[in-house]
Amino acid sequence: xxxxxxxxxxxxxxxxxxxxxxxxxxxxxxxxxxxxxxxxxxxxxxxxxxxxxxxxxxxxxxxxxxxxxxxxxxxxxxxxxxxxxxxxxxxxxxxxxxxxxxxxxxxxxxxxxxxxxxxxxxxxxxxxxxxxxxxxxxxxxxxxxxxxxxxxxxxxxxxxxxxxxxxxxxxxxxxxx
Amino acid sequence: xxxxxxxxxxxxxxxxxxxxxxxxxxxxxxxxxxxxxxxxxxxxxxxxxxxxxxxxxxxxxxxxxxxxxxxxxxxxxxxxxxxxxxxxxxxxxxxxxxxxxxxxxxxxxxxxxxxxxxxxxxxxxxxxxxxxxxxxxxxxxxxxxxxxxxxxxxxxxxxxxxxxxxxxxxxxxxxxxxxxxxxxxxxxxxxxxxxxxxxxxxxxxxxxxxxxxxxxxxxxxxxxxxxxxxxxxxxxxxxxxxxxxxxxxxxxxxxxxxxxxxxxxxxxxxxxxxxxxxxxxxxxxxxxxxxxxxxxxxxxxxxxxxxxxxxxxxxxxxxxxxxxx
Numbered sequence: 001x002x003x004x005x006x007x008x009x010x011x012x013x014x015x016x017x018x019x020x021x022x023x024x025x026x027x028x029x030x031x032x033x034x035x036x037x038x039x040x041x042x043x044x045x046x047x048x049x050x051x052x053x054x055x056x057x058x059x060x061x062x063x064x065x066x067x068x069x070x071x072x073x074x075x076x077x078x079x080x081x082x083x084x085x086x087x088x089x090x091x092x093x094x095x096x097x098x099x100x101x102x103x104x105x106x107x108x109x110x111x112x113x114x115x116x117x118x119x120x121x122x123x124x125x126x127x128x129x130x131x132x133x134x135x136x137x138x139x140x141x142x143x144x145x146x147x148x149x150x151x152x153x154x155x156x157x158x159x160x161x162x163x164x165x166x167x168x169x170x171x172x173x174x175x176x177x
Numbered sequence: 178x179x180x181x182x183x184x185x186x187x188x189x190x191x192x193x194x195x196x197x198x199x200x201x202x203x204x205x206x207x208x209x210x211x212x213x214x215x216x217x218x219x220x221x222x223x224x225x226x227x228x229x230x231x232x233x234x235x236x237x238x239x240x241x242x243x244x245x246x247x248x249x250x251x252x253x254x255x256x257x258x259x260x261x262x263x264x265x266x267x268x269x270x271x272x273x274x275x276x277x278x279x280x281x282x283x284x285x286x287x288x289x290x291x292x293x294x295x296x297x298x299x300x301x302x303x304x305x306x307x308x309x310x311x312x313x314x315x316x317x318x319x320x321x322x323x324x325x326x327x328x329x330x331x332x333x334x335x336x337x338x339x340x341x342x343x344x345x346x347x348x349x350x351x352x353x354x355x356x357x358x359x360x361x362x363x364x365x366x367x368x369x370x371x372x373x374x375x376x377x378x379x380x381x382x383x384x385x386x387x388x389x390x391x392x393x394x395x396x397x398x399x400x401x402x403x404x405x406x407x408x409x410x411x412x413x414x415x416x417x418x419x420x421x422x423x424x425x426x427x428x429x430x431x432x433x434x435x436x437x438x439x440x441x442x443x444x445x446x447x448x449x450x451x452x453x454x455x456x457x458x459x460x461x462x463x464x465x466x467x468x469x470x471x472x473x474x475x476x477x478x479x480x481x482x483x484x485x486x487x488x489x490x491x492x493x494x495x496x497x498x499x500x501x502x
Contacts, residue, residue, distance in 0.1 A: 030405075056487040062399050062412075081400040083490045110297075114397055116359030118486020125484035127359035132321070133296035133304035143313055158203075158318070163218050165484075166359065170319040171306065172203075177313050 032077045032097050039075075039101040040141070043149040044109060046093050048086025049174075052157040054121045058083040059130055059169065060114035064096035067108045069138075074107060075099040083117060092151055100141055109150065111135040119160065119167055127166040135171055143177040151176050200311040201239040202246065202269075204318040207232045211280070222289050223325040229281045231320070233261070235309055236274035243268050248310040253296060253303075257281055286331045289324035301326060354431045355470030358423045362394045365489045366482025371426035379418040380448030382496040389496040391489050393419050402495040413456040418448055420463035427467060431476060437466040 033041075044064060048057055060083050066076040076098035084093045100107055113135070117128035139150050158172035210220045211228040220229065231254070237244040245268045249261040262277040269275060283289045293303045301324040309316040325331030361368045369387045376385040384390050396402075398412040398419075407415065424441045428434070440462045447454035475481065 058486050058490055060395070060397050062397055078397070078399045078406065079404075081397045081404060083395055083486075085487070116357075116362055118359075118363040118484065118490070120485065120487055125363060125486060127363055127484070127486075129359060131298070131300065132302075132319075133298045136297075136306075137308070137315060137317070146313065161219075168219075168321070170304065170321055172318045173316070175315045175317075 032079075033075050033099055037075050037099050039099040039104075040145065041097060041099050041148075042144045043094060044096045044098065044111070045149055045151040046084060046086070046095050046111075047089075047091060047151060047153055048156045049089070049153045050155045050157040051087055051089065054087050054119050054156060054160075056118065056120040056125070057086040057128065057156055057160070058119070059086060059117040059128060060084065061095050061111060062114040063110075063112040064098070065110040065112070065134075066096075066098040066100075067110075068104050069106050069108065074101070074104075086154060086156060095152075100144070104141060106138055106140050107144075108136065108138050111152070113169070117169075124165075128160060129163060129166050129168045132169055132171070135173070137175045139175070139177075146177045149177070200244040200246075200314070201237065202244055202309045202311065202316040203236050203238050204307050204309050204316055205232075205234040205236075206251075206305075206307045206318045206320040208320045208322050210322075219321050219323060221323045221325065221330075222283060222286075223330045225283060225285050225289075225331075227283045227289075229283065229322060231259075231279040231281065233277045233279070233307055234274055235267075235269065235276075235307075237269040237271060239271065241271065243270055244311065245269075246309050246311055249307070250310075251279075251305060251307050253305040254279065254281065286325055286327070293324050353434065353470050354473035354475050355427045355437075355467055356423075356431075356475075357464070357467045357471065358394055358419060360481075361423055361426055362391070363484040363486040363489055364481045365391070365485060365492070366480065367430065368394075368426065368489075371429050374429045377422060377425055378445075378449070379421050379496075380445065380450070381414050382418045382498055384422060384496045386494075388492050388494045390422060391493040392495045393422055395490050395493040396495070402498065410456070413460060414448065416460050417444055417456050417463070420460055420467060421445060421448060423467050424463050427470075430479065431470070434466075440466055 051057070061078065061080055064076050064078050066074045068074065076096055078096050079094050095111065111134055113130040113132065115131050117130055119125055119128050135152065144150060153174040153176060155172040159169055160167040161170055208220050209215055209230050210222055211230050213220070222229070235246065235249060245266050247266050249263070249265060249267065251259045259279045263275050267275065283292065290301060293301050296304045298304070302321050304319060304321050306317045306319040356367070365387065368390055372384070372387050372390055376383070382393055384393060398415045399407060401407050421441060421444045424437060424444070428438060428441065440459070444459045444463055447456060447459060
């Protein structure tokens with residue numbers, strides 16, 4: 001009962017906490033999922049942390065995939081088309097939404113980045129090479145239900161490694177709920 | 178509805194969930210080819226048999242309390258015998274860290290490329306992460322090693338994923354300078370010089386301005402102009418149009434090449450027809466050509482301008498997509 005209450009309230013907090021980004025489906029352009037899709041709905045977000053001084057750090061997401069532990073695909077929806085600016089410390093970008101049916105205890109999340117982003121700083125700017133393996137993590141549903149989301153904190157200081165004039169993104173990150 | 182109700186609801190949920198993180202970790206993962214020094218651009222395996230040494234460090238950075246790792250794993254290396262040397266749950270005191278090492282042997286270039294293909298991206302690089310899992314979260318740190326390139330810095334049979342590779346003395350791609358999509362995304366001046374030489378009919382997209390060219394480069398292939406999800410086939414066509422734009426710019430700005438031009442012609446025919454064709458192969462081929470001359474200097478007198486990604490992304494507008502609203 002407590003878990004159900006937490007889940008229900010978590011879903012409410014999902015909108016309360018992120019209403020600036022997550023428009024309620026009733027007033028949005030079209031629903032993310034068909035009405036008959038059953039389950040708890042969660043968000044995946046991305047933010048930049050530990051910025052060593054970039055004035056701009058832009059990355060793009062190509063695909064979000066969410067599966068059960070045994071590889072069954074779950075309904076998921078990419079929610080970002082534009083480049084994500086990771087230098088705003090309080091801004092947690094909505095990347096995707098997904099639905100977890102009852103009975104699933106853990107999901108695997110995979111975030112595939114597009115090929116290139118860009119960075120700028122005091123000493124100049126250039127390309128962020130994001131031609132890397134997808135970001136992957138496993139999320140217990142009980143963790144997701146705490147606040148209705150998983151937030152990937154990408155450490156800009158550690159993740160962007162010099163490669164000539166470009167920066168290669170080899171992720172150092174936290175996943176928090 | 179009412180701020181009081183909202184705040185109360187938020188407090189109940191967050192309070193019932195407990196404090197988010199009394200645990201704070203960083204981790205570090207380094208790779209080195211045994212017998213070679215560290216390199217700026219990450220280890221590249223060119224001689225075989227090779228031994229790779231992985232060094233791991235997990236550190237508690239919580240200012241006051243112990244942090245407990247419930248699980249420490251490197252999933253892609255576990256099939257090769259990796260095990261973190263400390264039992265979990267692992268409690269690490271304030272400011273303390275734990276280290277471990279692991280060695281991996283690669284017998285041949287083929288073995289290196291086979292391993293590189295297991296990380297979820299088909300290229301000559303192996304990207305892997307150490308994961309440190311704790312209550313209500315996890316910390317990850319990634320590292321990469323790269324495999325030698327066939328007939329460039331090692332002798333090997335062509336990898337299965339590269340249909341353009343041909344065995345022999347192979348310079349399979351255009352010589353001379355070229356730049357890839359990343360370069361043109363952030364160098365508006367260079368891209369503008371390309372567009373000044375004429376509009377582009379890329380079939381599924383017509384590009385007539387710098388802003389539209391930036392729109393094609395900066396939009397994600399996964400969603401269309403209205404935020405609708407693209408099918409995988411449509412996403413591939415979008416990527417092909419994007420790579421074709423870059424190839425056109427390479428041809429216009431840095432000199433024409435017969436092999437690259439032939440690949441571009443095939444790509445444009447595919448884009449201008451209703452058939453999908455072998456878009457995945459064509460995307461790979463154009464990328465290969467666009468990447469081939471990255472190390473070559475740009476022609477004397479060519480001024481690409483500064484890299485200004487934020488401004489470039491702000492200018493981007495959707496190119497015209499015939500047949501779509």
